[in-house]
Every structure is written in structure tokens, then in C-alpha cells.
Amino acid sequence: xxxxxxxxxxxxxxxxxxxxxxxxxxxxxxxxxxxxxxxxxxxxxxxxxxxxxxxxxxxxxxxxxxxxxxxxxxxxxxxxxxxxxxxxxxxxxxxxxxxxxxxxxxxxxxxxxxxxxxxxxxxxxxxxxxxxxxxxxxxxxxxxxxxxxxxxxxxxxxxxxxxxxxxxxxxxxxxxxxxxxxxxxxxxxxxxxxxxxxxxxxxxxxxxxxxxxxxxxxxxxxxxxxxxxxxxxxxxxxxxxxxxxxxxxxxxxxxxxxxxxxxxxxxxxxxxxxxxxxxxxxxxxxxxxxxxxxxxxxx
Amino acid sequence: xxxxxxxxxxxxxxxxxxxxxxxxxxxxxxxxxxxxxxxxxxxxxxxxxxxxxxxxxxxxxxxxxxxxxxxxxxxxxxxxxxxxxxxxxxxxxxxxxxxxxxxxxxxxxxxxxxxxxxxxxxxxxxxxxxxxxxxxxxxxxxxxxxxxxxxxxxxxxxxxxxxxxxxxxxxxxxxxxxxxxxxxxxxxxxxxxxxxxxxxxxxxxxxxxxxxxxxxxxxxxxxxxxxxxxxxxxxxxxxxxxxxxxxxxxxxxxxxxxxxxxxxxxxxxxxxxx
Numbered sequence: 001x002x003x004x005x006x007x008x009x010x011x012x013x014x015x016x017x018x019x020x021x022x023x024x025x026x027x028x029x030x031x032x033x034x035x036x037x038x039x040x041x042x043x044x045x046x047x048x049x050x051x052x053x054x055x056x057x058x059x060x061x062x063x064x065x066x067x068x069x070x071x072x073x074x075x076x077x078x079x080x081x082x083x084x085x086x087x088x089x090x091x092x093x094x095x096x097x098x099x100x101x102x103x104x105x106x107x108x109x110x111x112x113x114x115x116x117x118x119x120x121x122x123x124x125x126x127x128x129x130x131x132x133x134x135x136x137x138x139x140x141x142x143x144x145x146x147x148x149x150x151x152x153x154x155x156x157x158x159x160x161x162x163x164x165x166x167x168x169x170x171x172x173x174x175x176x177x178x179x180x181x182x183x184x185x186x187x188x189x190x191x192x193x194x195x196x197x198x199x200x201x202x203x204x205x206x207x208x209x210x211x212x213x214x215x216x217x218x219x220x221x222x223x224x225x226x227x228x229x230x231x232x233x234x235x236x237x238x239x240x241x242x243x244x245x246x247x248x249x250x251x252x253x254x255x256x257x258x259x260x261x262x263x264x265x266x267x268x269x270x271x272x273x274x275x276x277x278x279x280x281x282x283x284x285x286x287x288x289x290x291x292x293x294x295x296x297x298x299x
Numbered sequence: 300x301x302x303x304x305x306x307x308x309x310x311x312x313x314x315x316x317x318x319x320x321x322x323x324x325x326x327x328x329x330x331x332x333x334x335x336x337x338x339x340x341x342x343x344x345x346x347x348x349x350x351x352x353x354x355x356x357x358x359x360x361x362x363x364x365x366x367x368x369x370x371x372x373x374x375x376x377x378x379x380x381x382x383x384x385x386x387x388x389x390x391x392x393x394x395x396x397x398x399x400x401x402x403x404x405x406x407x408x409x410x411x412x413x414x415x416x417x418x419x420x421x422x423x424x425x426x427x428x429x430x431x432x433x434x435x436x437x438x439x440x441x442x443x444x445x446x447x448x449x450x451x452x453x454x455x456x457x458x459x460x461x462x463x464x465x466x467x468x469x470x471x472x473x474x475x476x477x478x479x480x481x482x483x484x485x486x487x488x489x490x491x492x493x494x495x496x497x498x499x500x501x502x503x504x505x506x507x508x509x510x511x512x513x514x515x516x517x518x519x520x521x522x523x524x525x526x527x528x529x530x531x532x533x534x535x536x537x538x539x540x541x542x543x544x545x546x547x548x549x550x551x552x553x554x555x556x557x558x559x560x561x562x563x564x565x566x567x568x569x570x571x572x573x
């Protein structure tokens with residue numbers, strides 16, 4: 001079963017682009033990474049899914065229920081962590097979590113205590129006095145206390161120190177092993193690659209790729225660095241489908257997904273001093289997607 | 300706990316201190332004003348000023364505030380006159396500010412992202428907040444009614460009044476506050492992000508108040524006054540036929556109902572932008 005499914009989901013803010021024709025399927029029990037730079041439409045997608053804003057066209061379902069008409073029912077089983085945490089400043093932590101827990105008809109008290117201990121969160125402090133990191137911790141707690149079936153996390157680690165990040169990811173893995181589906185939005189791929197099996201890449205409001213992390217790696221995309229004996233131009237061996245090339249005097253660096261034979265043939269007769277072929281990091285693969293997309297648009 | 304009661308009690312708590320502060324201020328003002336009446340009457344100050352107040356310029360001035368010398372010398376007349384300026388205006392401010400903030404602040408302070416991602420419908424949010432607002436508005440009016448009555452009884456001296464007239468007048472002021480609350484609730488959804496709600500709402504109350512004041516200056520501007528809800532409060536408490544007029548009640552309740560319904564409709568469809 002798909003936990004999240006959108007069909008042609010589109011949102012315009014008057015004339016400004018939010019997201020365009022977004023179609024996604026996220027299966028039960030998976031950890032899905034949602035990657036894109038700031039302003040690409042990640043938060044718009046999430047806010048549409050959660051009913052804060054309404055789609056201009058298209059539709060979406062969570063647990064098979066309509067995101068516009070059945071939003072209350074959906075939210076009983078969703079935990080959400082926003083990228084920027086804003087709470088009622090005058091409340092103390094305990095009050096806020098109690099307020100939050102009262103919306104769900106389950107007993108959350110023991111879970112609150114347990115999680116507060118894990119994250120070393122003082123429940124008696126006023127929210128106004130808390131640092132960004134501590135507010136983020138509250139946000140983690142309030143997204144988890146009712147044991148949701150789906151977690152939607154919008155840039156969850158910003159503001160958390162590495163130790164807390166590690167604890168947080170441990171908790172997520174634990175939740176996931178209990179069957180919780182996780183939708184993890186981020187602008188850095190390296191953050192989600194440890195957690196996710198699949199990633200969706202969003203750019204300027206459109207999904208440009210949904211890939212398995214593994215198949216991304218297996219795409220035979222190679223990072224190639226060649227040192228010539230003479231200065232080179234960036235289009236020196238463009239003919240064989242090298243992309244994202246950059247030249248620095250004698251050195252040429254590019255991404256290559258074609259046949260190795262073609263590359264070697266293109267190099268025959270050239271004065272090559274050094275050749276390095278390596279597997280790119282996911283970050284580089286991701287950047288490659290972006291530049292390829294740009295390239296296609298220009299063409 | 301039910302979703303709606305959860306929000307309701309939280310809202311009551313959130314605005315409790317502000318409510319207490321407003322209640323105390325308004326109560327003290329009522330007692331002070333009624334005590335002043337006693338002071339004026341004892342010294343016959345108003346009677347001495349009668350000649351001065353009856354020259355044409357002063358007469359118009361006094362009339363603009365919906366009163367005349369006879370009104371000012373009677374304890375309830377005096378109460379209704381001074382009340383119009385202090386208590387009604389303050390009560391209206393309290394009402395419009397509370398209603399204008401109770402829903403819109405969630406969006407402005409970005410806490411809507413918390414509230415709207417909980418299992419609660421938009422209509423339930425408006426309901427519970429409206430209920431919290433009405434609770435405080437009713438409480439405030441019960442306080443005004445009690446303190447007003449106490450003030451009148453303590454300081455009336457040998458001036459007499461009809462308690463029914465006092466009740467009717469207090470009911471009108473409650474309806475006026477309710478209507479401004481509905482206006483505040485409705486307008487707060489329309490004000491663009493980054494604009495001040497407070498300034499706008501203060502402007503609306505003062506605007507309404509001065510339209511009413513100006514309309515009373517001459518007979519020709521009288522109709523113009525009906526643009527303002529203030530005009531619909533009948534302050535003629537000394538008239539023997541002073542009674543609850545249904546068209547006034549209908550106006551207040553009707554306008555409030557329309558604005559509150561519109562609030563529900565708009566909020567149900569509104570994009571909450573954080």
C-alpha cells in the first residue's frame with residue numbers, strides 16, 4: 001500500500017510557482033528522502049500534504065484518504081516536524097507537550113518522559129527561554145509522542161548538534177523498524193543517504209528524479225579526472241557525452257556515464273599524463289542531476 | 300479530552316491575564332466615574348455650569364456626545380453619557396482586540412503550523428476560539444453590569460433611575476461589543492501579512508466612534524451615523540418610553556452572525572502561510 005500518493009499535485013501562490021505537477025508514491029514502511037535546494041518546493045509539498053495550504057490542482061492521498069477532505073483523520077496518524085520551530089512562547093515545555101498530547105486520544109505521558117530523557121530536555125522551562133536546538137528537540141518529541149504511522153520531517157537536523165543528530169537518527173530507525181513510514185525532506189543528500197532507500201529530487205517545483213539510492217550509485221556514473229600534457233578547453237572531449245565538465249589549465253574533471261571504450265578511444269592520440277576514475281559521492285551525483293536538467297532545458 | 304475543549308481551555312488560559320487587567324481597569328473606571336457624579340452633584344457644579352452649557356456652541360458640543368444637561372444631572376443619564384466614552388469604548392477595544400487576535404495570531408506567530416497539523420478541523424478551531432472569546436466577553440459584561448449597579452447604588456444620592464433602563468442600556472453595550480468582536484474576527488483574516496492588526500482594529504473602533512459623534516452634531520448628519528454600530532446603542536435612558544427595540548437587537552445580532560459565518564467560510568478555505 002502507498003502511504004503517500006500524489007497525482008499531478010500543483011500549487012501556485014497567486015502567480016508564483018510553488019509545486020508543479022508533482023506525482024509521488026511512497027510505500028508503507030519506507031524511509032523516503034526528499035531532496036532539493038531552498039525554494040525548490042519541499043515545504044510547499046509538505047504543507048499541501050498536511051492541509052495548511054490547498055492544492056491549485058491535482059490530488060493527494062495519505063493512507064488512502066484525501067488530503068483536503070479527510071485531513072483531520074489523516075493527522076491522527078501523522079507526526080510532523082517543521083523546519084523552523086514556532087511555539088507558544090509563554091508556555092513551558094510540559095504544558096506544550098500536554099497540549100499537543102491532548103489532541104490524540106492516547107496516553108502519551110510515559111512516552112514524553114522517555115523521550116525527554118533521551119534528548120536531555122528539561123520539561124519545566126519556558127519556551128521563550130529555549131535555544132533553537134532545544135526547540136527542535138521539543139519538536140521531535142511532539143512529532144513522536146502519539147506513535148504516528150507516518151512521520152513527515154522538514155529539514156529535521158538543522159540546529160541539532162551532531163550528538164543529538166545521531167540520537168535522533170537512532171530513534172527514527174527504531175520507529176521505522178516498528179513500521180513507521182518516514183518522509184524526510186532535506187537540502188543535503190549526504191544527510192539522508194544514510195537513512196533512505198529511495199530519494200525524490202525536486203527542482204523549481206518539479207520532481208526531476210525518483211531513484212533508489214543503490215541504483216543511483218550503480219548508474220555507472222563515474223567521476224573522471226584527466227591531466228593532459230597541454231592546457232585544455234572544457235569541451236575537449238565533449239563528443240562522447242561527458243557532462244558537468246570543468247577545466248583547470250591542464251586538468252579536466254567531468255561526470256561520465258557512457259561506455260568506457262568510447263572514453264578510451266577518445267583519449268587515444270592525446271597526450272595524457274594522468275587518469276583518475278572514481279565513484280562519485282551521492283552529493284556529486286545529485287549535482288549532476290541538477291546540471292543535466294539545466295543543460296536539457298537550455299538545449 | 301475533546302479536541303475543541305482542549306483548544307478552548309488553552310485559549311482561556313492564554314488570554315486570562317489580559318482579561319483580568321481589562322476587567323480591573325474598567326471596573327475601577329466605573330467606580331471612579333460614578334464617584335465623580337456624587338462629587339459634581341454635591342458641589343452643584345453641573346447646575347452652576349448650566350448657563351454655560353446651554354449657550355449654542357456648548358450645547359452642540361454636549362449633544363455630540365449624545366447628552367444634555369438634564370442627562371448629566373441624573374445618575375443613570377450621567378452613567379450612560381460617561382459610559383459611552385469610557386466603558387463602552389474600552390469594552391469595545393477589549394472585544395475587537397481579543398477577537399482580532401485569537402485566530403489571526405496563530406498565523407502571525409507561526410504557531411498555526413503546530414495547531415493545524417494536529418487532528419483538528421478548521422471549523423473546530425474557529426468554534427473553540429469563538430467560544431473562548433464569547434466566554435470572556437460575557438464575563439466582562441457581567442462584571443460591568445455588577446460594578447455599574449454597585450456604583451449607581453452607592454453614589455446616586457437623591458437622584459433616581461429605573462433599573463430596567465440600566466439593564467437595557469447594558470444589554471445594548473454588550474451587543475455593541477459583540478458586534479465589534481465579530482468585526483475584529485472577520486477583519487483579522489483579511490489583513491495582509493506584515494501589516495499591524497492592532498492599528499487597524501483601533502482605527503475601526505475610533506472611526507466608528509467618531510462617525511457616531513459627528514452624526515449627532517446637526518440633524519442633517521443624523522442618517523450618516525448609521526454607518527457606525529455605535530449609533531445603534533440607544534443612550535436615551537431617561538426617556539419614559541426607553542425600552543429594548545428589536546430592530547436594534549436584530550441589527551447587532553444579524554451583523555455579528557453574518558461576519559462570524561463569513562469568518563468560518565473564509566477560514567475553511569484559507570491558505571495558512573507561515
